[in-house]
Amino acid sequence: MTVFSAPLQQRLVRDSRAGKGWLWFSGLFAMLACLPVLALLFEAVQGSDGLWSHLLATTLPTALIDTTTLLLGVGVLAAGLGTSMAWLVTAYDFRGRAVLEWALLLPLAVPTYIVAYAYLDLLHPIGPIQSAIRFVLGYSSPREFRLPDIRSMAGCIMLLGFVLYPYVYIPTRAMFLTQSASLIEAARTLGVSRRGIFWHVALPLARPAVAVGVSLALMETLNDVGAAEFLGVRTLTVSIYTTWITRSDLPGAAQIALALLLLVVALVSLERWARRRQRYVSNIRRTRSFTPVSVHGLSGLLLCALASLPIIIGFVLPASYLAVEAYKRYQFAGLSPRLIGEAINTVTLAAIASLLVLICGLVIAYALRLFPKAAARWFFRISTMGYAAPGTVIAIGILVVAGGFDRIVNQLWASIFDATSGLILIGSGAAVIYAYVVRFLAISAGGIDAGFERIPASLDHAARTLGRTVSETFRAIHLPLSKTAIVAAGLLVFVDCVKELPATLLLRPLNMETFATHLYGEAARGTYEEAAIAALAIVVVGxxxxxxxxxxGRRL
Known part of the structure; x- marks a missing residue:
């Protein structure tokens, strides 16, 4: 039997309580993260008996068909572009390849609603692209020649696919880079062509990465509200927004949001079911990557042009358009005071949300490190579920929570002071920050946890042996050694907050505009040039x- 001295026993008790404190706070943050989903379920159940039948007869069939068609089209296009581009820059060595490896990521900098906003003007019948085509072909009027209208399902699929393919490109290229050269050489020895190696060796091994990338692209498609509405596609996300904003029907919006949430769960379950029997193991420390084939001359130029096409469509054209229009606007009217106010609102909301997300992520990740087999693992999973749900779903749930909170406070305030307290959460922008925290907590918790996993447990043991408490160990060891992961997570969260449109549209106070909501409003009115500066600012941040x-990627 081990006997401890009284001071040591007291320190052990304090350490245990401190460790439990991290766990309790982790549970609190997890509960706050899942509260909007629970509120959404409650509000959807509270709807009138005839509401579901009305939605099933009118709104849901069209929205489900459009959503499913959009998901299928974007999934196929993103998978094809992302996988082919990843193989192209991995298996072949040609002039410009080093630049294209990172340039293929650039479409991620442009939110989908900004791409739609730019192309609506670029591809307008009297816009620059169609005018140039008519000039080359000898036509003088749009009545003589015009391209198909981009406001269509096909146009929406094309634009979203060319913006979201990097979600497939990144994991698939990483998988191609880690594949063993011996497998490729064995296939070549057996007489398999380069094309056959891709189809029969490289692609089957990269299938898990492709599946994960496609699922991420589809999640972003479901989260989109601006591009789909601009291009005339009535998805479930657009239906949620119009049901609440146009008809002020919160129960109806909640029920459509519930249907969208069920679709997200079905997509995640389908992706995991499809890979349930697939196992891929590769010891990358003992294998070498295969050497890319050198391609010169005209063939190399063709490969470079082919790999440049997604970059031109997904980034160069819309970014160039925004830069030109922003310059014209600045030359004509200067920098509007309204834009300065919107910049302050955008940065303030994103900065406050990023700080809160980092604090919550640190607590959740450190609790998971202290109690890896306890409830902390469940708290971690629950806290990250908001990232899988579209912003409109989270926003509707938060509307229920914030509205209920504001009503309770208003009643108490009226009973005590005989006055109204106003909308504390919804009227102050706190609801928008809450939505950002729930939506992007997974980025912070996941990134910081990955940073903590690189720290050997022996350092924790050594610190505890030297008399450091749990919290002191966190401050002296984990924070300094995880600084890079924390900064990276904070940067990603900040950028996502700046770009977030659906939750900001639904939850912002009436007197508050951000870059994203300003752009949405101008595009909805057809005054594209008015929001060019705001759109360009979002792209620069992205x-x-x-x-x-x-x-x-260079370290892979």
Whole structure:
């Protein structure tokens, strides 16, 4: 039997309580993260008996068909583009390949609603692209020649596919880079062509990465509200927004959001079911990557042009358009005071949310490190579920929570002071920050946990042996050694908050505009040039994580 001295026993008791404190706070943050989903379920059940039948007869069939068609089209296009581009820059060595490896990430810097906003003007019948085509072909009027209208399902699929393919490109290229050269050489020895190696060796081994990338692209498609509405596609996400904003029907919006949430669960379950029997093991420390084939001359130029096409469509054209229009607007009217106010709102909301997300992520990740086999693992999983749900779903749930909170406070305030307290959460922008925290907590918790996993457990044991408490160990060891992971997670969260449109549209106070909501409003009115500066600012901010991803990609 081990006997401890009284001071040591007291320190052990304090350490145990401190450790439990991290666990309790982790549970609290997890509960706050899942509260909007629970509120959504409650509100959907509270709807009138005839509401579901009305939605099934009118709104849901069209929305489900459009959503399913959009998901299928974007999934196929993103998978094809992402996989083919990843193989192209991995298996072949041609002039410009080094630049294309990171440039293929650039479409991630442009949110889908900004791409739709730009192409609506670029591909307008009297816009620059169609005018140039008519000039080359000798036509003088749109009545003589015009391209198909981009406001269609096909146009929406094309634009979203060319913007979201990097979600497939990143994991698939990483998988191609880690594949063993011996497998490729064995296939070549057996007489398999380069094309056959891709179809029969490389692609089957990369299938898990492709599946994960496609699922991420589809999640982003479901989260989109601006591009789909601009291009005339009535998805479930657009139906949620119009049901609440146009008809002020919160129960109806909640029930459509519930249907969308069920679709997300079905997509995740389908992706995991499809890979349930697939196992891929590769010891990358003992294998060498295969050497790319050198391609010169005209063939190399063709490969470079082919790999450049997604970059031109997904980034160069819309970014160039925004830069030109922003310059014209600045030359004509200067920098509007309204834009300065919107910049302050955008940065303030994103900065506050990023700080809160980092604090919550640190607590959840450290609790998981202290109690890896306890409830902390469940708290971690629950806290990250918001990232899988579209922003409109989270926003509707938060509307229920914030509305209920504001009503309770207003009643108490009226009973005590005989006055109204107003909308504390919804009227102050706190509901928007809450939505950002729930939506992007997974990025912070996941990134910080990955940073903590690189720290050997022996350092924790050594610190505890030297008399450091749990919290002191966190401050002295884990924070300094995880600084890079924390900064990277904070950057990604900040950029995502700046770009987030659905939750901001639904939850922002009436007197508050951000870059994203300003752009949405101008595009909805057809005054595209008015929001060019705001759109360009979002794209410039969006380039920051692309630079980070490119630096990480060079280390693969």
């Amino acid at each position: 380039i920051l994580p692309v630079i980070l991803l490119a630096r990480v």
